[in-house]
Amino acid sequence: MQITTKSNLIYKVKNKDTIQSICRMFKVDANSLKALNKIVDVQENDVILLPKPYEHIYVVKPLDTYEKIAHELGVSEEKIIQVTKGKKMFIGQTIVF
Numbered sequence: 001m002q003i004t005t006k007s008n009l010i011y012k013v014k015n016k017d018t019i020q021s022i023c024r025m026f027k028v029d030a031n032s033l034k035a036l037n038k039i040v041d042v043q044e045n046d047v048i049l050l051p052k053p054y055e056h057i058y059v060v061k062p063l064d065t066y067e068k069i070a071h072e073l074g075v076s077e078e079k080i081i082q083v084t085k086g087k088k089m090f091i092g093q094t095i096v097f
Contacts, residue, residue, distance in 0.1 A: 022042070
């Protein structure tokens with residue numbers, strides 16, 4: 001679950017998530033994440049705040065294409081390809097940039 005607020009993103013920790021995997025997914029610094037939430041580690045179902053160093057967050061839906069996502073976000077198709085490194089997208093994948 002992801003909810004965008006004015007200054008932060010609220011994220012519900014999933015099974016097998018770690019601070020490092022969450023930081024990679026949302027491109028945030030681990031020390032900032034820990035300080036913001038006053039935590040050392042995370043557990044499944046924890047709800048945490050993420051600093052917001054990005055402009056776009058998009059969760060891939062069925063039948064999405066690079067072109068469709070680019071149009072919806074108002075960016076170039078090339079930008080979506082760059083962010084996803086040209087790899088096949090999957091439903092539920094979070095694209096952050």
